Amino acid sequence: MPRPKLSPINELSATLPSLSVNEKLARSLVSSFVSLFDPRLDELNDIKTSVSEAVTNCIVHAYRDSVGPIELTIRAYGSGVIYIKIKDKGCGIADIRQAMEPMYTSLPGEERSGLGFSVMESLCDSVEVKSRPGAGTTVVLRKRIKSRMEYAH
Amino acid sequence: MAVYITTDSDGVMTAALTGEIDHHSAAWLRTDIETAINDSRPRLLRLDFEKVGFMDSSGVGLVMGRLNTMRRLRGELELVNLPDYIRRVMLMAKIDRYVKIK
Numbered sequence: 001m002p003r004p005k006l007s008p009i010n011e012l013s014a015t016l017p018s019l020s021v022n023e024k025l026a027r028s029l030v031s032s033f034v035s036l037f038d039p040r041l042d043e044l045n046d047i048k049t050s051v052s053e054a055v056t057n058c059i060v061h062a063y064r065d066s067v068g069p070i071e072l073t074i075r076a077y078g079s080g081v082i083y084i085k086i087k088d089k090g091c092g093i094a095d096i097r098q099a100m101e102p103m104y105t106s107l108p109g110e111e112r113s114g115l116g117f118s119v120m121e122s123l124c125d126s127v128e129v130k131s132r133p134g135a136g137t138t139v140v141l142r143k144r145i146k147s148r149m150e151y152a153h
Numbered sequence: 154m155a156v157y158i159t160t161d162s163d164g165v166m167t168a169a170l171t172g173e174i175d176h177h178s179a180a181w182l183r184t185d186i187e188t189a190i191n192d193s194r195p196r197l198l199r200l201d202f203e204k205v206g207f208m209d210s211s212g213v214g215l216v217m218g219r220l221n222t223m224r225r226l227r228g229e230l231e232l233v234n235l236p237d238y239i240r241r242v243m244l245m246a247k248i249d250r251y252v253k254i255k
Contacts, residue, residue, distance in 0.1 A: 020177035027207070045238050052209040056176040111183065111214035115246055119210050122245060
């Protein structure tokens with residue numbers, strides 16, 4: 001029998017223009033949403049940092065010479081998994097593997113560390129990237145929040 | 154976000170960073186710190202992270218950029234009072250190979 005598709009217990013969608021002030025706004029939205037599930041401070045911080053990296057990529061790379069929409073979708077599942085999708089309609093990535101290499105940046109000289117994807121991979125349980133040049137990029141982050149009950153045992 | 158910069162008579166400049174460091178705020182922090190360095194040419198720049206509430210990898214870029222500036226001036230850079238999560242991001246970039254972390 002096919003497994004029924006799990007539906008989220010809560011969901012938030014927002015579209016933000018790719019302005020750098022919205023890095024903070026995206027973190028605030030995600031932080032408020034995740035806080036409903038009583039995360040530990042370090043778990044919350046890991047998620048905020050990862051979202052900050054993904055949204056910054058949209059602003060710095062995807063919409064390098066323009067301002068465009070960043071679609072943010074956050075879902076919480078009963079299992080404690082937080083799902084975060086960050087989608088842009090920007091320039092896209094030709095070589096995803098290269099873009100995800102630690103310390104690689106297509107913008108040397110702008111004080112970009114090239115660590116965005118490494119940070120996301122290190123702080124989340126999974127990072128999925130789909131992209132095509134000219135067709136935008138979608139990043140999906142997943143991280144399971146351990147409930148306080150699990151720590152009690 | 155703000156940075157409070159003081160320089161003592163011994164040529165040690167302390168830049169106390171506050172608030173959240175991201176790509177947006179790093180641009181302002183960079184300008185403020187570079188201006189102060191050009192004005193007083195310190196022999197040692199100390200970046201103090203005690204009052205930083207959030208930092209993503211933009212903070213690594215900020216540190217590497219200041220390292221380049223201090224090297225050009227034949228000066229030194231050190232990082233102090235790093236909260237654990239900031240230390241973790243810095244170590245991901247292996248910054249301790251180039252900069253003293255106290």
